[in-house]
Amino acid sequence: MTEQKINYKDTVFLPRTEFPMRAGLPKREPAILESWQKIDLYNKLRAARQGAEKFVLHDGPPYANGQLHIGHALNKILKDVVNRSQSMLGKDANYVPGWDCHGLPIEWKIEEQYRKKGKDKDEVPVAEFRQECRDFAAHWLGVQSEEFQRLGVLGDWDNPYTTMAYESEATIAAELGKILMDGSLYRGTKPVMWSPVEKTALAEAEIEYEDHTSVTIHARFPVKTASTPAIEGASIIIWTTTPWTMPGNRALAYGNDIRYLVIKLTELAAGSIAKTDDLVCVAADLLDNFVAEVGVTAHDIIAEIDGASLAGTICAHPLADDGYDHDVPMFAGEFVTTEQGTGFVHTAPGHGVEDYELAHLEHGIPVPDTVAEDGKIMPHLPLFAGMHVLRDNQKIADMMAERGGVIAIGKQTHSYPHSWRSKAPLVYRNTAQWFVSMESHGLRATALDALSKTAFYPPAGQNRLTAMIAQRPDWCLSRQRAWGVPLTIYVNKTTGEPLRDQKVHDRIVEAMRDEGADCWFSSPDERFLGQDYAVEDYEKVTDILDVWFDSGSTHAFVLENRDDLESPADLYLEGSDQHRGWFHSSLLQSCSTRGKAPYKGVLTHGFVLDEQGRKMSKSLGNVITPQKIMEQNGADILRLWVVSSDYYNDLRIGNEIIQRMTDNYRRFRNTLRYLLGALDGFDDAERVDYADMPDLERWVLNRLAEIDANIRKMTENYDFHGIFTELHTLCNSDLSAFYFEIRKDRLYCDDPDSIARRACRTVMAEIFDRLTAWLAPILCFTAEEAWQSRVGDPENSVHLRSYDAVPAEWRNADVATRWSAIRKTRQVVMSALEAARNDGEIGSSLQAAPIVHISTDNAAIFADMDSAALFITSDAKVTDAPAPAGAFRMEGIDDVAVVFAKADGGKCARCWKILPDVTTDGGICGRCSDVVS
Missing domain, CATH: 3.90.740.10 (Valyl/Leucyl/Isoleucyl-tRNA synthetase, editing domain)
Incomplete structure (x- = not known):
C-alpha cells in the first residue's frame, strides 16, 4: 500500500534546463552581440591566437552607398563562416573589413542630388564636390558597419580599411607610380566603352x-x-x-x-x-x-x-x-x-x-x-x-x-x-586614355602563370578567369570623373610623353599621406615638379583612376601594411561576377607590380534570386531584405540559409525557404536543448573512461571522430554545405531519432551512480562540447547562447574555443561496422512496430515484445545486447531461426524479419515498461524499485 502513495514522476530524472525551446532570436541576438562587445571578443580572440598559423581572407570592398541587400548578407555571412571555422581549427583568422569609397556609384548619388536641385555638377568647385562624396561615403560606411555586425560578422570593425583613407590614397598613387616608372603605362587613342550620360569611360565590370x-x-x-x-x-x-x-x-x-x-x-x-x-x-x-x-x-x-x-x-x-x-x-x-x-x-x-x-x-x-x-x-x-x-x-x-x-x-x-x-545604353567611343599594356612587359603571361598556381572554388572559375585574361585588351585606367584617386601624371607638352621621375612622384605620394588625394587638385605644380622642371612645359592630368585599380591595390595598403595580416592572402571570396571585377583587377595590379597574384585561392558564390528563380526587383515586388529577415526571424536563420544552400550556384530565398530554414534551425536548437537538459548537474567527477563504455556509447564516440575528421577536411575546402549536411544528419538521424530515443529510459530511470547512466551522460557531454564548436561558425548566436547556458561565464565565449582533439581510441572501425548492421535490423523492427500501431494492436512500443529473425552472423552481434532497449520495447527476442511465412519484412532488407508479439506482465508506474515482475496495479519493476529505494 505504501508503494502506491509514492508519486513516481518525482523520482524520474527528467531533463532540466533554462535554455528555452522558443529561440526569440530577434531579441536575443542583439543582447549576445552586446555581450561580445562588452568583453571585446575580437581582441580577446586575437590574443588567444597570437603566434598561431595565420589564415587571411581578404575582404573585397563593397561600395559605401546604401543599405545592405540580401547579396551583401550572403557574401559577408559566408566570409564570417570561413573565418570562424578556420579559427576553430586553431588558426589566427583575423578579418579586416573594408569599403570602396571612390568612383562612379558614389559620385552618381551626389550628382543626383544636384540634378534634383537643377544644378550642374561641373559648376561646383572640385574640392567641394569631392568633400560631399567623402561625407556621403562616410555616412553609409557607418550604416553598413552596424548592419554587418548585426549579421554576426566578427572583425576589426574599429579599424577597417577604406580606399578614401589618406594612407590608402597615397598607396594607390604609389602603385600607379610603379607602373608609370617601368614604362608599361602609356597614353593611347582607341575605342573604349563610354557612357554619354555619365561622360566617362567604364570598366567591363x-x-x-x-x-x-x-x-x-x-x-x-x-x-x-x-x-x-x-x-x-x-x-x-x-x-x-x-x-x-x-x-x-x-x-x-x-x-x-x-x-x-x-x-x-x-x-x-x-x-x-x-x-x-x-x-x-x-x-x-x-x-x-x-x-x-x-x-x-x-x-x-x-x-x-x-x-x-x-x-x-x-x-x-x-x-x-x-x-x-x-x-x-x-x-x-x-x-x-x-x-x-x-x-x-x-x-x-x-x-x-x-x-x-x-x-x-x-x-x-x-x-x-x-x-x-x-x-x-x-x-x-x-x-x-x-x-x-x-x-x-x-x-x-x-x-x-x-x-x-x-x-x-x-x-x-x-x-x-x-x-x-x-x-543608360553605352557606346564604343574613340578617346585618349591611359592604358597598362598587357604585352610590353609580359603582364598577360605573368597573370596567366599566376592563375595556373591558384586554387579555385569551384574549379571552373580558373578556366573562366584565365579565358578573360587571355583575351582582354590593354587595361584602361583613366576615368573622366571627379571623385577618386587622380592619375598623378605630368605630360610633356612637346613630346606628349609622361614624366617618369621617381623624386617627383615621391613628393606627390608623401603629400597625399598628409592631405589626401585632394592635394593633387589644390596644389600648385611647382610643389611637385620642384626646381628640375619648368611648369609651363608640362600638363597635369586631371583624370581619375579606374576605381577597380583602387580596389585592385588593396593588397598593397591592407595585406602588406598591417602586421596582423600577410600577403598573398589565403582566400579572396566574392560573387561570380568578380571574375571580371575585383579578382581580375587585383590580379593585374599585383602581377604588374609584384609579378604574382595577391591570393592563393579564389572562392565564388552565386547571386540571390527569389523562390521562382527570378532576379529581385522592386517592380516585381519580390525584394527580400536581410534587415526584415533579422527583424522577424533572426540572423542565425539567414546564416543557416547560406550554409544549407549550394552557394557555388545561384541561391533562392523567399517565405517558404525561410520557413524551411526555421524548421532546420529548430532541429539544431532542440538537440542542444535536450543535451543541456540531460546534462543537468553533470561534472567531471561523473565521467566514465572509454574502457568502461557500453558498445552504443563507443559507436557515438566513433561517429564524433568521423564527423570531426570530415568537418576539418570540409573546412579546409570551404565546403560548408557539406558541413551543414553532416551536422543535420548527426542531430536528426544519429541523435534525436536514434541515440537519444534508445537512451531515454536509461537516462530517466537508471540509478544516477550506475556506470551505464554515467557513460551516457559522459558521451552527451562530449557531444555537447563538440556540437557547440561545430555549430559556432554557422549559428554563431545560438551556439553562444547554448554554451553560456552550460558554462555561465560570458568571458569564456564559445568563439574563443577551437575544435577539441579526438582521442585515438574513439576511432573504432569494428564498432562502426557492427552498429551499421544493428541499425539496419532496428529499421525493420521499428517499421514493424509502426505497422502494428497503425493496425491498432499497440499504442506504445513498450507494449510490444517482438521476435526478430536475422542471419546467424548478425545474431552473434546481438548476443550481449539489451535488444528491448535498442527497440524501445519492454521485451525482445533475437534469433537466427527461420522466420515464419507471415513475418514482417522490408523491401531491400532480406535478412531481417519480425514477428509481432505483445509484452507480458504489468505496467511499471515509473518506467512504463510492461514486465513480468510488475504484479500489482500501480506497482514498479525491480530495476525501478532499487533506484527508488
Whole structure:
C-alpha cells in the first residue's frame, strides 16, 4: 500500500534546463552581440591566437552607398563562416573589413542630388564636390558597419580599411607610380566603352546587358576599284544596328572563306526603298534573309565569288557626295561570320575593338574622332553634326535613305551594354586614355602563370578567369570623373610623353599621406615638379583612376601594411561576377607590380534570386531584405540559409525557404536543448573512461571522430554545405531519432551512480562540447547562447574555443561496422512496430515484445545486447531461426524479419515498461524499485 502513495514522476530524472525551446532570436541576438562587445571578443580572440598559423581572407570592398541587400548578407555571412571555422581549427583568422569609397556609384548619388536641385555638377568647385562624396561615403560606411555586425560578422570593425583613407590614397598613387616608372603605362587613342550620360569611360565590370531596341540599316558601298570583274558596278551591302557609326566608317571587312553572290534586284515589294536593277553583293548563306528584309521579290544571280577574291577592292562611302568622300578599302576579317547581316561588316575603328584592331593596328588607317563625350556627333562632320548617337538614329537612317545610301531600314531588339549605375545604353567611343599594356612587359603571361598556381572554388572559375585574361585588351585606367584617386601624371607638352621621375612622384605620394588625394587638385605644380622642371612645359592630368585599380591595390595598403595580416592572402571570396571585377583587377595590379597574384585561392558564390528563380526587383515586388529577415526571424536563420544552400550556384530565398530554414534551425536548437537538459548537474567527477563504455556509447564516440575528421577536411575546402549536411544528419538521424530515443529510459530511470547512466551522460557531454564548436561558425548566436547556458561565464565565449582533439581510441572501425548492421535490423523492427500501431494492436512500443529473425552472423552481434532497449520495447527476442511465412519484412532488407508479439506482465508506474515482475496495479519493476529505494 505504501508503494502506491509514492508519486513516481518525482523520482524520474527528467531533463532540466533554462535554455528555452522558443529561440526569440530577434531579441536575443542583439543582447549576445552586446555581450561580445562588452568583453571585446575580437581582441580577446586575437590574443588567444597570437603566434598561431595565420589564415587571411581578404575582404573585397563593397561600395559605401546604401543599405545592405540580401547579396551583401550572403557574401559577408559566408566570409564570417570561413573565418570562424578556420579559427576553430586553431588558426589566427583575423578579418579586416573594408569599403570602396571612390568612383562612379558614389559620385552618381551626389550628382543626383544636384540634378534634383537643377544644378550642374561641373559648376561646383572640385574640392567641394569631392568633400560631399567623402561625407556621403562616410555616412553609409557607418550604416553598413552596424548592419554587418548585426549579421554576426566578427572583425576589426574599429579599424577597417577604406580606399578614401589618406594612407590608402597615397598607396594607390604609389602603385600607379610603379607602373608609370617601368614604362608599361602609356597614353593611347582607341575605342573604349563610354557612357554619354555619365561622360566617362567604364570598366567591363561596370557594364550590364539589357534588352535594347535599335534602328537597323542596310547600307550600300559602291565599288570604286574592283579586285575582280564580277563586282564591277556593284555595291557591297552591310547591315548594322548602329547607324550613328557611319560617319566613322573607314573600311569594310569580309570573310576569306565565305561564298558571296552578286545579284540584280528585278522586282521589289511595295514600300521597299531599294532600287530595281541595282547590283548588290551579299553572302550566299544570307541571301534569303537579305531579300526578305530589303523587300526583294525577284532577283537574278549575276556572279558567284569567293571572299578571298575581294582583296584589294576599294569602295566609296554611302554618303560620298555629301562630304564623306574618302576611300573605303576592304580587308579580310576573321571575325566576319554568316550568322546574321550580309556577310560584310562595316568597320569604324573608333567604335569597336575588332574594328580598331583590323583597320588601325593591322592596316594603319587613322582613327577619326566623331563623337563627343556627351554622345553627340562632332560639329566638323557633315550632315549629322550635333545629332545624338542614341536618340537620333532614326533621323540618321532616314537622311541616308534620302541620299540613296541605305536600301532598307528596320528595328531589332537585342542584348545591349548598359551602365550598371545610370542604366543608360553605352557606346564604343574613340578617346585618349591611359592604358597598362598587357604585352610590353609580359603582364598577360605573368597573370596567366599566376592563375595556373591558384586554387579555385569551384574549379571552373580558373578556366573562366584565365579565358578573360587571355583575351582582354590593354587595361584602361583613366576615368573622366571627379571623385577618386587622380592619375598623378605630368605630360610633356612637346613630346606628349609622361614624366617618369621617381623624386617627383615621391613628393606627390608623401603629400597625399598628409592631405589626401585632394592635394593633387589644390596644389600648385611647382610643389611637385620642384626646381628640375619648368611648369609651363608640362600638363597635369586631371583624370581619375579606374576605381577597380583602387580596389585592385588593396593588397598593397591592407595585406602588406598591417602586421596582423600577410600577403598573398589565403582566400579572396566574392560573387561570380568578380571574375571580371575585383579578382581580375587585383590580379593585374599585383602581377604588374609584384609579378604574382595577391591570393592563393579564389572562392565564388552565386547571386540571390527569389523562390521562382527570378532576379529581385522592386517592380516585381519580390525584394527580400536581410534587415526584415533579422527583424522577424533572426540572423542565425539567414546564416543557416547560406550554409544549407549550394552557394557555388545561384541561391533562392523567399517565405517558404525561410520557413524551411526555421524548421532546420529548430532541429539544431532542440538537440542542444535536450543535451543541456540531460546534462543537468553533470561534472567531471561523473565521467566514465572509454574502457568502461557500453558498445552504443563507443559507436557515438566513433561517429564524433568521423564527423570531426570530415568537418576539418570540409573546412579546409570551404565546403560548408557539406558541413551543414553532416551536422543535420548527426542531430536528426544519429541523435534525436536514434541515440537519444534508445537512451531515454536509461537516462530517466537508471540509478544516477550506475556506470551505464554515467557513460551516457559522459558521451552527451562530449557531444555537447563538440556540437557547440561545430555549430559556432554557422549559428554563431545560438551556439553562444547554448554554451553560456552550460558554462555561465560570458568571458569564456564559445568563439574563443577551437575544435577539441579526438582521442585515438574513439576511432573504432569494428564498432562502426557492427552498429551499421544493428541499425539496419532496428529499421525493420521499428517499421514493424509502426505497422502494428497503425493496425491498432499497440499504442506504445513498450507494449510490444517482438521476435526478430536475422542471419546467424548478425545474431552473434546481438548476443550481449539489451535488444528491448535498442527497440524501445519492454521485451525482445533475437534469433537466427527461420522466420515464419507471415513475418514482417522490408523491401531491400532480406535478412531481417519480425514477428509481432505483445509484452507480458504489468505496467511499471515509473518506467512504463510492461514486465513480468510488475504484479500489482500501480506497482514498479525491480530495476525501478532499487533506484527508488
